[in-house]
Amino acid sequence: MWKTILVVWFLFILFLSFYSFNKVNDTSFFPHFDKVVHFILYFVLAMLCLLSGVSSVSKSGILVLVVCLFAIGGAIEVLQGVLTTVRTASTLDLLFNMLGGISAIGIYRTLKCRRN
Numbered sequence: 001m002w003k004t005i006l007v008v009w010f011l012f013i014l015f016l017s018f019y020s021f022n023k024v025n026d027t028s029f030f031p032h033f034d035k036v037v038h039f040i041l042y043f044v045l046a047m048l049c050l051l052s053g054v055s056s057v058s059k060s061g062i063l064v065l066v067v068c069l070f071a072i073g074g075a076i077e078v079l080q081g082v083l084t085t086v087r088t089a090s091t092l093d094l095l096f097n098m099l100g101g102i103s104a105i106g107i108y109r110t111l112k113c114r115r116n
Contacts, residue, residue, distance in 0.1 A: 039096045
């Protein structure tokens with residue numbers, strides 16, 4: 001079940017990353033609202049990777065997950081700048097992607113240690 005949710009969530013991230021919101025009313029509730037969205041998207045992505053068993057909580061599993069999150073987030077940012085005319089690559093977006101992913105890992109590991 002978690003793997004299916006993970007795939008759907010990843011496709012949702014791809015959709016949001018390349019969809020043009022220019023025609024949609026301004027949805028910024030406050031300055032840099034999009035950074036909060038990036039944080040949440042990658043927080044959930046990392047958590048789903050851990051819950052689904054795609055990544056383990058071992059040091060090497062966490063390292064692989066962090067590298068994959070960086071590669072996915074980085075590739076999407078680069079492709080936004082290359083493939084679209086309405087999106088640009090942003091290192092701040094990538095930073096908040098990583099902060100979300102790393103936060104999820106930290107929370108997951110903390111809660112898992114408390115259970116054991």
